[in-house]
Amino acid sequence: MSGRTFDAVRGARIVGPGAELLPDAGLHDLLLADGRIADIAPTGALRLPGDVLEAEGAFLVSGLWDHHVHATQYALAVRRVPLDAMGSAAEAARRMADAPILADGRRIGVGMRDAFWPDAPSLELLDAATGDVPTYLINADLHSVWVNSAALAREGFDTPDGVLREGPAFEVGLRMNLGDPLSADAAVLAMAADAARRGVVGIVDLDLMWNAESWSRRAAAGFDGLRVEFGIYPNDLERAIAAGLRTGDVLAGAPHDLIRVGPMKVITDGSLGTRTAACSHPYGDDPADRGVLAVPPEELLALMMTATGAGFASAIHAIGDEANRFALDAFAATGAWGTIEHAQLVARSDIPRFARLGVGASVQPAHAIDDRELTDTIWADQTATAYPLRSFIDAGANVLLGSDAPVAPLDPWVSMAAAVFRTRDGREPWRAEETLPLETALAASTHGGSLHPSSIEVGGRADLVLCAEDPRRADEPGLSSMEVRATLLSGRATHLA
Incomplete structure (x- = not known):
């Protein structure tokens, strides 16, 4: 480039x-x-x-920077079948029946939003439409994958409704993304060129893989289109420590200083669309349906203590208010530094803690517009603040904008527009009290965020x-x-x- x-x-x-x-x-x-x-x-x-x-x-x-990207998954999405326009499970199943079979023998669709569908995904429905070709429909939020029986057999999983959620969904997604590294690298190169056309100079890549290897390979092949800070996940933390990696270090062996080690990323709860974000109040009428806490508080403390001692910042995925509270508690107890990723539902009493603890709020404004109907329905009984932006700024927190691509486009202008106007397509602004001034959104779209902008x-x-x-x-x-x-x-x- x-x-x-x-x-x-x-x-x-x-x-x-x-x-x-x-x-x-x-x-x-x-x-x-x-x-x-x-x-x-x-x-x-x-x-x-x-x-x-x-x-x-x-x-x-x-x-401009995008502070939350899944680079390989986003880059490969252009080769997969888009499902965002599907209005039902039956329509999505029919669409996949006609989808091309990729070189690895799979059919893969991306961007399904089953939380909006009138009918539920089922194994029987997808089997009837897709037969014996392994077929995968990835949720827009990446936290679930609807698969047929052939895909379950191929991957070695079992689920009665054909929907893999959280850990199994992440594992299957990783397998699909690692299938052809050179093809994926070519897609990432094209992604970087597209990002540059939108003014992007850097990304934080939080792909769920051993990113040191993929970015070393790309740098050696001549990648120089973006600055990259790549994440490390808990299952690779000891490996990273043994390799001498630390947050902020230039990737060893790279021919330039564009690629650096980023934070340790921990996914502590699920998502709104999959109804797995850990919340203090139920989703709807079932008092037991409060999402899931994927990482217990004591385990999170241990991970963050180890990471901090080894020189790693922490990037903690927390969407529900319970997950955010536990993440803030862990930052306070360990002295860790870094960000909470998403922070989509935060108790009013916890919003000032971001500033007091120096924890960045790494947020994706486009999600607020995409999820406004879900928030107003399945989160209607939540008492915490949904998608706070101005509240973080007013409390003195450092806000960093991103996309969570492929969940939303890797385009800071789209993120800024969502933050500044809280709407699209001419609709009334959604929770307009949380809009940001343009100057603040622009600062939050640079490397240092709203408090420390480039x-x-x-x-x-x-x-x-x-x-x-x-x-x-x-x-x-x-x-x-x-x-x-x-x-x-x-x-x-x-x-x-």
Whole structure:
């Protein structure tokens, strides 16, 4: 993906973090050297040598990050059958009957949202439609997979309704993603190019696999399109410690410093769509239906203590309010640092604890729009705050925006639009009190998040995005579809329109 390396940018309007440092809001030139911003001045005040990117009055923002991506799974999704438009289990089963058989002998569909279907997935329904070809329908939230009998036999699992949830679903997903590493790497390369076209300079990759191996292989093959911080899961924690890995370290053996070790990721509960997020109040009329806590509090404490002592940040998946409370308790008891991933339902008394403990809220605003009907129905009796955004900001927490791709598109502009407008398609804003100002959403879409954003300033990285329009004046459709004219990674163009 290597492209032109620019020595300067001429005639840009600087927006977002860093703009407040400038004496005026007019056009500015930036001098770039050694991957950083060497100088900034009003247009015409600097002598600009070498290759110059002509901004022509376009708007310059800091390079954008997606703080929660499943890179391989997202990259491979384009080769799988989309199911997001299916309105019932019967329709989805018929769609899979006509799906192509992949090279590994499977049929795979992605993006099913069975929580919205009037009929329930069943083994009999899928068997009747798909026969003896192993068939898999992956839930949009990744926490369940509907499979037929042939797939159950192939994978060695058994379930009466054909739906694998949580641990078994993750295991089957891992097997599908690891089937052809070189093909997956090619898909990830294409994904990185697509991300660069949307202004992305970096991702936090939380694929459920030994990511050190896959990213070492990609770096050796020449991958240089994004900055990557990759996660380590508990089953690989001792392996990572033995290998001398620590959060923030450059991946050993890589030909550049773009790929670094990220946090230890722990999945402590399920999801809203699969009704497995651990909540203090029941889902509907069944008092026993409060989701599942996949990792007991004492086990979480031990994991985070080990990770912290070995130099790893912690990224704790917690969606329900009970899971968030236990995660915050673990951060407080262990002195760990890092993030809570998702934080979709949080008790009002726990929201200020994010700031007090220095725990980042790594959230995905598009989920709030996708799940508004589910939240208003199966979470109607919950007393905690659903999808808090402004509440985190007002409490002083560091907010980091992401997509959880493939659950939502790897597109920070879509995430920002959801955070700023809390709606799409012209509907009334959903829980409008939780909207974010554009400047806050933009800061939360940079590497450091809302409290520590990447800034366009002298000495800062030349990770820059040139936008055709002023994001501060965009409406929801305009912000979500923002035209990106150029993306620079350390001054090198990864996208140039």
